[in-house]
Amino acid sequence: MCTIPADTAQIIETSLITALEDRGLRKTTARAAVTQRIELAGDAFTAEQLCRELPEVGRATVYRTIRHLVDAGALCKLPILDGAPMYSVARVEHHHHTICSRCGAVGEFRHSTVERVMRSLEKEIDGDIVGHRMEIFITCNQCLAAIAEGESHD
Amino acid sequence: MCTIPADTAQIIETSLITALEDRGLRKTTARAAVTQRIELAGDAFTAEQLCRELPEVGRATVYRTIRHLVDAGALCKLPILDGAPMYSVARVEHHHHTICSRCGAVGEFRHSTVERVMRSLEKEIDGDIVGHRMEIFITCNQCLAAIAEGESHD
DNA sequence: CTTTTAATTGATATTGAGTATCAATAAGGA
DNA sequence: TCCTTATTGATACTCAATATCAATTAAAAG
Ligand SMILES: [Zn+2]
Ligand SMILES: [Zn+2]
Ligand SMILES: [Zn+2]
Ligand SMILES: [Zn+2]
Numbered sequence: 068m069c070t071i072p073a074d075t076a077q078i079i080e081t082s083l084i085t086a087l088e089d090r091g092l093r094k095t096t097a098r099a100a101v102t103q104r105i106e107l108a109g110d111a112f113t114a115e116q117l118c119r120e121l122p123e124v125g126r127a128t129v130y131r132t133i134r135h136l137v138d139a140g141a142l143c144k145l146p147i148l149d150g151a152p153m154y155s156v157a158r159v160e161h162h163h164h165t166i167c168s169r170c171g172a173v174g175e176f177r178h179s180t181v182e183r184v185m186r187s188l189e190k191e192i193d194g195d196i197v198g199h200r201m202e203i204f205i206t207c208n209q210c211l212a213a214i215a216e217g218e219s220h221d
Numbered sequence: 222m223c224t225i226p227a228d229t230a231q232i233i234e235t236s237l238i239t240a241l242e243d244r245g246l247r248k249t250t251a252r253a254a255v256t257q258r259i260e261l262a263g264d265a266f267t268a269e270q271l272c273r274e275l276p277e278v279g280r281a282t283v284y285r286t287i288r289h290l291v292d293a294g295a296l297c298k299l300p301i302l303d304g305a306p307m308y309s310v311a312r313v314e315h316h317h318h319t320i321c322s323r324c325g326a327v328g329e330f331r332h333s334t335v336e337r338v339m340r341s342l343e344k345e346i347d348g349d350i351v352g353h354r355m356e357i358f359i360t361c362n363q364c365l366a367a368i369a370e371g372e373s374h375d
Numbered sequence: 376c377t378t379t380t381a382a383t384t385g386a387t388a389t390t391g392a393g394t395a396t397c398a399a400t401a402a403g404g405a
Numbered sequence: 406t407c408c409t410t411a412t413t414g415a416t417a418c419t420c421a422a423t424a425t426c427a428a429t430t431a432a433a434a435g
Pocket of ligand 4: 315316317335336339353
């Protein structure tokens with residue numbers, strides 16, 4: 068969750084392991100393995116995916132490390148309605164996500180108008196606004212291309 | 222998920238059991254019990270809550286009925302990041318939700334500006350937009366009152 | 376470079392949400 | 406009423422995620 072921010076995007080800590088150290092956590096081999104894997108692959112992922120890809124790291128540790136990264140604000144936890152949440156690296160402080168309904172690819176976007184509208188909703192809504200979340204579901208360009216391709220001879 | 226709608230709210234089927242019959246499903250005692258309970262209580266709920274409150278209906282049936290209602294568009298399924306999804310009765314066709322972070326109360330809102338911004342984002346975003354979702358997290362008036370109350374002597 | 380101390384790990388057991396199975400039951404049309 | 410088919414629900418199961426706790430390891434201190 069996120070409070071309504073000023074309109075200048077703050078760039079977040081680049082190295083995930085550093086984000087953990089900044090929180091007073093020790094730099095261990097397990098944590099290095101997890102954070103490196105996340106940084107190298109780049110894509111959004113689920114906890115179980117990470118466990119499969121890092122059999123040398125215990126499942127509990129993978130889950131714990133992910134939780135720490137989310138707490139540190141270095142990872143976004145995206146609710147997926149039917150299934151396990153996905154995680155993606157946070158690059159700017161407040162943003163929203165695009166999710167491709169077909170392949171699950173996750174993108175980050177930030178748009179001042181959206182935030183302006185949020186502020187304007189304060190009047191319309193009962194109670195105090197403490198945060199908001201928004202996801203835009205898309206068919207990504209890659210999937211569009213694949214569809215166009217397949218459509219002709221599938 | 223929802224496609225970007227015209228700006229006139231369509232009011233949805235009032236009776237949940239009718240929504241099921243409209244889909245060619247039989248009117249059974251189990252389904253009547255589930256839909257009545259949902260309508261009478263009014264609040265958002267989780268599947269497990271319903272199961273507990275309706276011990277005379279089998280757990281599988283509760284889950285199945287909820288799924289039918291969601292498919293029919295009569296219920297919204299709200300992703301809750303740490304925990305089971307919540308369900309709330311849909312009253313107008315396209316809308317978004319307010320969720321009280323403290324008590325979990327769910328509200329529905331609809332605001333033309335939000336939808337207008339969504340349309341304007343089509344240019345900014347790679348790929349085809351197929352839908353969107355938005356939740357505003359609040360502290361509801363009831364909770365604000367409770368906090369003010371408690372603050373003085375807790 | 377030890378020693379010491381507390382954080383961390385990970386195998387295992389456990390919880391919890393949700394689904395698959397399938398024989399018994401109930402709806403509703405003929 | 407009878408017949409056909411949908412529905413039910415007890416049970417077993419899957420899958421994600423967490424709790425437990427003895428063994429390990431990081432890093433601070435000496
Ligand atoms: Zn993000
Ligand atoms: Zn925002
Ligand atoms: Zn709703
Ligand atoms: Zn909308």
